[in-house]
Amino acid sequence: MTGKYHLITYAVAFIIILALNFLLPRMMPGDPLTAIYGDEALIAMTPELQEHLVERFALDEPLWQQFGAYLGALVSFDLGYSYYYNASVFSVIIGSLPWTLLVVGTSLVLSTLLGIILGIESGWRRGSKTDRALLTGLMGLNGFPDFFLGLVLLIVFGVVLGVAPLSGAVTPYAGLTGFALFLDVLRHMALPVAALTLAHLAGSYLLTRNTMITVLKAPFMLTARAKGLKPGSIKYRHAGRNSMLPVLTMTGIWLGRLVTGALFVELVFAYPGVGQLTYQALLSRDYPVIQGVFLMVAVSVLAVNFIVDMIYPHLDPRVRHAY
Amino acid sequence: MKKLLPAIALIVLAVSLLAIPACGGKAQPGVYTIADETGDWGFPSPYAHYSRGPGYVRMQFIFETLVWKDADGFVPQLAREWTYNEEENAYTFTLQEDARWHDGVAFTADDVVFTFNYTKEHPYQWVDNSIVAAAEALDDYTVKLTLSRSYAPFFQDVAGAQPIIPEHIWADITFPEEFLGPEAVIGTGPYTLADYSKEHGTYLYKANENYYLGDPAVAEIRFIKMAEEMNPAAIEDGSVNSASAPAEVAADIEAAGFSVITSPPSRNGKLTINHTKEPLSSVDFRRALAYAIDREALVQIVFRGHATAGSPGMMPPTSPWYNPSTPRYAYDPDEAARLLAGLGYTLEGGRFVKNGEPLELSLIAAATYRDLGQFVAQQLTDFGIAIDFQTLEAKTVDSKVGAWDFDLSIYGHGGLFEPSILTRTIIGEGFNSARYEADPELTALLNAQLTEMDAARRKAMVFDIQELYAADMPALTLYYPTSYWAHDGSLPLYYTADGIAIGVPIPLNRMCFVR
Numbered sequence: 001m002t003g004k005y006h007l008i009t010y011a012v013a014f015i016i017i018l019a020l021n022f023l024l025p026r027m028m029p030g031d032p033l034t035a036i037y038g039d040e041a042l043i044a045m046t047p048e049l050q051e052h053l054v055e056r057f058a059l060d061e062p063l064w065q066q067f068g069a070y071l072g073a074l075v076s077f078d079l080g081y082s083y084y085y086n087a088s089v090f091s092v093i094i095g096s097l098p099w100t101l102l103v104v105g106t107s108l109v110l111s112t113l114l115g116i117i118l119g120i121e122s123g124w125r126r127g128s129k130t131d132r133a134l135l136t137g138l139m140g141l142n143g144f145p146d147f148f149l150g151l152v153l154l155i156v157f158g159v160v161l162g163v164a165p166l167s168g169a170v171t172p173y174a175g176l177t178g179f180a181l182f183l184d185v186l187r188h189m190a191l192p193v194a195a196l197t198l199a200h201l202a203g204s205y206l207l208t209r210n211t212m213i214t215v216l217k218a219p220f221m222l223t224a225r226a227k228g229l230k231p232g233s234i235k236y237r238h239a240g241r242n243s244m245l246p247v248l249t250m251t252g253i254w255l256g257r258l259v260t261g262a263l264f265v266e267l268v269f270a271y272p273g274v275g276q277l278t279y280q281a282l283l284s285r286d287y288p289v290i291q292g293v294f295l296m297v298a299v300s301v302l303a304v305n306f307i308v309d310m311i312y313p314h315l316d317p318r319v320r321h322a323y
Numbered sequence: 324m325k326k327l328l329p330a331i332a333l334i335v336l337a338v339s340l341l342a343i344p345a346c347g348g349k350a351q352p353g354v355y356t357i358a359d360e361t362g363d364w365g366f367p368s369p370y371a372h373y374s375r376g377p378g379y380v381r382m383q384f385i386f387e388t389l390v391w392k393d394a395d396g397f398v399p400q401l402a403r404e405w406t407y408n409e410e411e412n413a414y415t416f417t418l419q420e421d422a423r424w425h426d427g428v429a430f431t432a433d434d435v436v437f438t439f440n441y442t443k444e445h446p447y448q449w450v451d452n453s454i455v456a457a458a459e460a461l462d463d464y465t466v467k468l469t470l471s472r473s474y475a476p477f478f479q480d481v482a483g484a485q486p487i488i489p490e491h492i493w494a495d496i497t498f499p500e501e502f503l504g505p506e507a508v509i510g511t512g513p514y515t516l517a518d519y520s521k522e523h524g525t526y527l528y529k530a531n532e533n534y535y536l537g538d539p540a541v542a543e544i545r546f547i548k549m550a551e552e553m554n555p556a557a558i559e560d561g562s563v564n565s566a567s568a569p570a571e572v573a574a575d576i577e578a579a580g581f582s583v584i585t586s587p588p589s590r591n592g593k594l595t596i597n598h599t600k601e602p603l604s605s606v607d608f609r610r611a612l613a614y615a616i617d618r619e620a621l622v623q624i625v626f627r628g629h630a631t632a633g634s635p636g637m638m639p640p641t642s643p644w645y646n647p648s649t650p651r652y653a654y655d656p657d658e659a660a661r662l663l664a665g666l667g668y669t670l671e672g673g674r675f676v677k678n679g680e681p682l683e684l685s686l687i688a689a690a691t692y693r694d695l696g697q698f699v700a701q702q703l704t705d706f707g708i709a710i711d712f713q714t715l716e717a718k719t720v721d722s723k724v725g726a727w728d729f730d731l732s733i734y735g736h737g738g739l740f741e742p743s744i745l746t747r748t749i750i751g752e753g754f755n756s757a758r759y760e761a762d763p764e765l766t767a768l769l770n771a772q773l774t775e776m777d778a779a780r781r782k783a784m785v786f787d788i789q790e791l792y793a794a795d796m797p798a799l800t801l802y803y804p805t806s807y808w809a810h811d812g813s814l815p816l817y818y819t820a821d822g823i824a825i826g827v828p829i830p831l832n833r834m835c836f837v838r
Contacts, residue, residue: 085365085373086365086371086373086500095521096522099522151552154553158553158556159553159556162560167358167547167548167549167550167553167557168523168525168547169523170523172520172523172525172527172547173525267550268552269550270548272362272522272524272548280363285717
């Protein structure tokens with residue numbers, strides 16, 4: 001029953017996203033053709049091309065038929081055509097996706113894991129010097145936007161100390177291969193990942209710490225202590241595991257924030273990726289690419305939430321009875 | 324916490340191990356590295372580079388034009404010399420006999436004829452191919468281009484902009500935009516393409532040792548992607564030879580012993596006025612607006628001095644086309660008030676009022692012009708005109724202006740090197756033009772200057788246009804932004820006269836890279 005309920009909720013959310021993505025450009029003032037294809041299309045547009053484009057998305061048909069044509073195109077991964085890149089939007093996005101996945105994925109894992117560990121340690125020692133130092137420090141970090149942390153890291157490690165590269169994802173034309181290339185990629189991603197991780201660490205840390213404090217008061221903790229278990233085992237296996245649950249739920253939601261955060265961080269580090277792509281698309285008013293990225297981010301947030309929802313009952317069997 | 328410490332120590336160690344071998348960014352002999360914020364400007368073939376100046380710049384290292392420009396003006400390139408026949412309205416070009424394509428094949432008149440015929444079917448994005456009616460080879464090294472109409476900027480817009488492509492490679496290509504192989508970048512230029520990475524935004528060029536006009540000055544040119552803020556640090560540590568410099572740090576880079584060159588004005592920002600509706604349809608009212616806005620203060624406050632105050636004639640004061648007797652409309656709120664009084668407005672409590680109605684105007688602009696818009700709104704409000712200033716999404720502004728649904732707006736455009744911009748942005752169609760045809764004399768001059776092939780007569784026309792345009796004031800040029808380029812001085816970079824090709828204001832002319 002719960003599975004079905006979930007699927008329906010997600011399907012409704014998905015349709016709303018698609019409908020928004022379809023309607024917004026068509027609601028913009030002026031010619032929908034430019035709103036859908038961007039300024040660049042005006043330069044490249046011949047009468048034949050214009051006719052072809054109108055036909056492709058059925059722009060001369062009523063709105064519901066246009067929506068049908070739009071969905072039909074989506075099924076075959078046709079997200080539109082970018083006249084700036086002279087390539088399909090799908091291929092443009094796919095080209096820059098791996099680098100964003102690398103940086104965002106790594107920092108999502110790192111910030112979640114570090115946040116959970118620090119949160120458990122902090123909650124366990126509530127009121128101690130360590131707890132207060134962590135709390136103040138991370139609350140402070142939380143106040144800085146990710147691109148600012150990125151700039152500070154870049155200035156300190158890149159410019160002043162000269163130990164980190166100033167830009168890019170690899171050293172261009174250094175002729176590196178194999179392990180040297182792997183190290184080079186790691187070196188280039190260290191600072192962007194650090195910036196994103198530091199900026200998002202506080203969220204998972206605070207959530208874990210709060211839950212930890214509540215969990216520590218639970219009766220089963222007393223039982224664990226009474227059984228004479230080792231403190232490490234009590235801390236991580238009994239209290240810690242139970243404190244992780246809300247963090248996992250939030251991870252799905254944070255993904256969206258991380259991807260938009262990556263936009264600024266990628267700009268600061270001139271790191272290739274979807275953020276750079278979005279920025280360039282905004283500058284050149286390449287609407288098809290902007291919409292494609294919007295759809296991709298929305299769908300991936302939805303997908304990650306769905307996966308978390310599916311995993312959740314396995315981590316905490318109680319939620320199966322929550323409906 | 325005891326367990327945590329070793330873990331943290333391990334992370335710190337790992338990060339420092341990764342970081343230590345990073346100091347490999349020093350300059351290498353024979354390699355010239357240029358940093359760029361955007362990186363990817365498309366595959367550098369004529370049909371695949373993105374339709375922006377930096378895209379053309381990446382292509383012009385490989386492909387050449389009939390004529391070219393250096394810092395002072397037109398110079399021979401694939402054409403050694405040329406003559407113009409007024410009766411036939413045709414140019415005859417004598418071509419270089421020792422130019423060769425990168426694959427060793429000789430360059431001949433047939434390639435030029437092929438290029439102009441090929442672009443009839445597959446227009447090159449930057450050149451209006453309808454101007455050349457016929458191209459014919461008189462012999463292997465002489466080519467005659469007959470124009471379809473008199474076209475004054477023929478060198479700037481066609482002969483000096485159209486890249487010549489090899490017939491033996493392109494003859495069978497039906498989809499030039501999708502032709503991306505190594506053969507698609509065989510040109511006659513001083514450099515060949517060794518690598519292009521779209522995702523990393525990097526380009527690698529190697530010297531063409533058989534170049535016919537001299538020796539390539541460096542063995543390799545590299546374009547790398549880097550945030551503009553990092554350019555000064557990269558130039559100072561030697562990992563980058565040349566890059567644009569943010570205005571705020573240009574002076575510091577110069578003080579550190581590097582060369583900083585300043586772009587001649589090629590862009591402007593202007594106040595667009597809806598001259599079709601009351602009260603803005605009155606010339607005196609528009610002139611009053613011009614007197615009420617202090618453009619010198621605007622340059623100092625909004626651009627911290629990194630701009631030039633606008634001339635109401637649109638052409639910048641540094642341009643050879645600039646008419647020094649164009650009315651200046653220097654800041655004079657008293658004169659502005661006198662003009663408004665002549666139109667029946669009276670000043671009541673700091674506000675101009677007519678028939679009991681206080682004077683109110685709206686000002687719309689894209690978010691890029693927020694600071695500028697606030698300054699203009701403040702100046703006009705202080706003067707006595709209430710301004711409702713709103714920033715909107717850029718496309719919304721364009722369509723409102725296009726539909727005349729506005730009072731005042733702010734808009735900027737480039738192309739100020741060549742006076743054809745006057746025609747395009749005064750009587751042209753579309754939101755980016757003033758669409759002002761109320762002055763028949765101005766309209767006639769704007770059309771005539773495009774077909775006047777005599778340079779002196781054209782210049783006289785352009786001078787008259789500036790005076791009339793400034794007097795009619797259908798739009799007011801507010802400023803010309805200044806941009807800076809920093810380099811280590813190892814190559815003599817310069818800004819090309821009237822910009823590269825049709826007017827790209829980037830100091831990376833391929834001839835700077837040839838000895």
